[in-house]
Amino acid sequence: MKLSDNKIENIAVIGAGLMGHGIAQEFACAGYRVHLHDITEEKLNNARVQIDKNLTLLAENGVIEKARIPETMQRIQTTTELAASGETADFVVEAVSENLPLKQQIFEKLDSLCQPHTILASNTTALMPSQIGANTKRTDKVLNTHYFNPPYLIPLVELIRSPDTSDETVSVTCDLLTSIGKTPAIIKKEALGFVGPRLQAALIREAFAIVEQGIASAETVDLVVRNSFGRRLSVAGPFEVFELAGWDLVLDAFEELYKDLNSSPEINPLLREMVESGRLGVKSGEGFYEWSEERQQALRDRMSQALIRAIQQDG
Numbered sequence: 001m002k003l004s005d006n007k008i009e010n011i012a013v014i015g016a017g018l019m020g021h022g023i024a025q026e027f028a029c030a031g032y033r034v035h036l037h038d039i040t041e042e043k044l045n046n047a048r049v050q051i052d053k054n055l056t057l058l059a060e061n062g063v064i065e066k067a068r069i070p071e072t073m074q075r076i077q078t079t080t081e082l083a084a085s086g087e088t089a090d091f092v093v094e095a096v097s098e099n100l101p102l103k104q105q106i107f108e109k110l111d112s113l114c115q116p117h118t119i120l121a122s123n124t125t126a127l128m129p130s131q132i133g134a135n136t137k138r139t140d141k142v143l144n145t146h147y148f149n150p151p152y153l154i155p156l157v158e159l160i161r162s163p164d165t166s167d168e169t170v171s172v173t174c175d176l177l178t179s180i181g182k183t184p185a186i187i188k189k190e191a192l193g194f195v196g197p198r199l200q201a202a203l204i205r206e207a208f209a210i211v212e213q214g215i216a217s218a219e220t221v222d223l224v225v226r227n228s229f230g231r232r233l234s235v236a237g238p239f240e241v242f243e244l245a246g247w248d249l250v251l252d253a254f255e256e257l258y259k260d261l262n263s264s265p266e267i268n269p270l271l272r273e274m275v276e277s278g279r280l281g282v283k284s285g286e287g288f289y290e291w292s293e294e295r296q297q298a299l300r301d302r303m304s305q306a307l308i309r310a311i312q313q314d315g
């Protein structure tokens with residue numbers, strides 16, 4: 001049976017954490033039936049509460065109608081049984097913790113539970129679909145759909161195929177993502193970190209080097225990015241921005257500078273030190289900043305309001 005003969009109706013989302021709950025919400029909002037799976041009822045209950053809050057925020061800002069919230073919530077069934085989500089799914093998005101053996105194990109189980117036409121997609125940040133789907137017998141129907149956080153406010157999804165992923169799987173996935181209002185970006189060749197996470201990793205490596213070398217504080221780095229090229233990047237990509245300047249100017253500017261940038265394949269010692277000393281950021285209450293409840297909420301509000309304004313501008 002051809003994949004494209006199957007109308008996709010049922011979605012399974014595996015892992016109901018930060019990403020999984022938002023991905024489930026996106027599909028339910030667009031009218032799909034969703035089975036959301038996690039290992040405990042507590043995690044699933046938290047996910048339901050959070051989805052309800054997210055939908056309320058969208059309704060308060062006129063992105064969706066308030067009347068649609070109950071029907072959207074009803075389309076999401078939660079379960080601690082992997083089989084209950086896998087058996088009926090036409091399309092699965094896996095969003096469990098970033099751990100290759102765990103993801104491989106889940107894909108292997110899903111391969112035996114799911115119907116033959118079902119596509120298995122991972123939301124991994126950095127791993128490759130050929131690694132994650134290695135133990136399945138349907139490597140042609142395995143790929144990555146990489147969402148950005150928060151998935152219900154960021155429109156782009158990177159779509160990464162392995163050498164085995166079929167054109168049909170890519171095309172069905174692309175159509176599915178478009179049907180829920182996402183902008184899919186097809187990545188030509190699988191590579192660790194694809195495009196978005198690779199670029200962000202390069203930025204944060206240099207940001208740590210700047211702080212570690214005493215060139216500027218973390219606060220100053222954030223101030224500079226937020227109020228300068230960060231603003232441009234939300235409306236034009238790096239190639240567009242630099243084509244305005246001209247590559248000759250870029251070449252002159254970068255010739256000396258590149259020699260001074262951090263290009264170490266090792267994790268910056270400052271990053272290791274922060275993790276070892278428990279300064280994890282918001283989740284431990286302290287990182288480069290002190291994270292009181294009020295400060296966390298203020299940042300979350302600032303980000304969601306700006307991202308909602310961007311959605312409204314996109315129309």
Ligand SMILES: NC(=O)c1ccc[n+]([C@@H]2O[C@H](COP(=O)([O-])OP(=O)(O)OC[C@H]3O[C@@H](n4cnc5c(N)ncnc54)[C@H](O)[C@@H]3O)[C@@H](O)[C@H]2O)c1
Binds near residue numbers: 016038040094098123
């Ligand atoms: N956080 C981000 O900004 C972000 C962005 C893009 C992609 N991702 C990727 O998305 C995935 C999930 O990340 P997250 O930030 O949502 O993590 P998270 O820790 O918030 O959620 C992971 C969830 O997976 C569940 N889980 C663990 N083992 C499981 C199992 N065996 N079966 C079912 N559920 C299980 C956990 O209980 C948890 O609820 C990771 O691969 C991550 O790299 C994260």
